[in-house]
Amino acid sequence: MYVVTGATGNVGRTLVRMLTEARLPVTAVARHITGADVPPGVRAVAADLAEPAGLGAAFEGGDALFLLVAGEDPHGILDAAKTAGIRKVVLLSSQGVATRPEAYRHPGRFEAAVRESGLDWTVLRSGGLDTNAFAWAESVRTRRTAAAPFGEVGLPFVDPDDVAAVAVAALRQDAHLGATYTLTGPTATTPRERAAAIATALGEPVRFVEQTREEAHELMARFMPLPVVEGTLAILGEPTEDERRVSPDVERVLDREPGSFAAWAERNVAAFR
Secondary structure, eight states, X not given: OEEEESXXXXXXXXXXXXXXXXXXXXXXXXXXXXXXXXXXXXXXXXXXXXXXXXXXXXXXXXXXEEEEOOSSOHHHHHHHHXXXXXXXXXXXXXXXXXXXXXXXXXXXXXXXXXXXXXXXXXXXXEOOBGGGGGGGHHHHHHHSEEEEEOTTOOBOOBOHHHHHHHHHHHHHOGGXXXXXXXXXXXXXXXXXXXXXXXXXXXXXXXXXXXXXXHHHHHHHTTTXXXXXXXXXXXXXXXXXXXXXXXXXXXXXXXXXXXXXXXXXHHHTGGGGO
């Protein structure tokens, strides 16, 4: 049994679908999940990673666990997993653990706990996700406008479906045990270029508006902890060479090039219509 936490999220939902299409047994876990949120035959369990004591039912019968960074007690989560009989964990972490360790101490704690757990493990360090562009969905739909800071700074954002595909491989294949993979897209794109790719997918112009750092900080602080806001803005505005670099790991694991942002935009254009 494969247990997928964050099963209604950008990566988790696709991961559940991929495992189900491979005819593998899946338990899908999220805080407010119901059977209507998952494919037929998938066991849906509502549970909160912030409350490890209540994870027993979610992990019951599991062999391998896809784990998000959530809550404040990674050791408690992993203890619950071991008690339930889980033997392998694949952690979705962040590239920032390597490049901005002070700002990304929270996922760093999860990585350390996974490595010390005694379980088989693989760590996936994701770069920025293409689905971050969903933040533009309302403004593109209503005003054909996309706003972001640092309009000319390029980063190799990654398609969440590629992250999910790597997670499938790590969950199913022992060849990935003990590996830490950095997951990026095939090329760096700027916010202005990503807005243009959405415009191309729509077949209509989308106006790009460059925010100031202060404007972006104010908006992000409404839903992100301040240290994460600062770390994110540092990556977006002043990325290191490692943060700009295209990683070979998606292609190495999947034996194909990662998907482009333009392809992601075409596939998800309905969100911007």
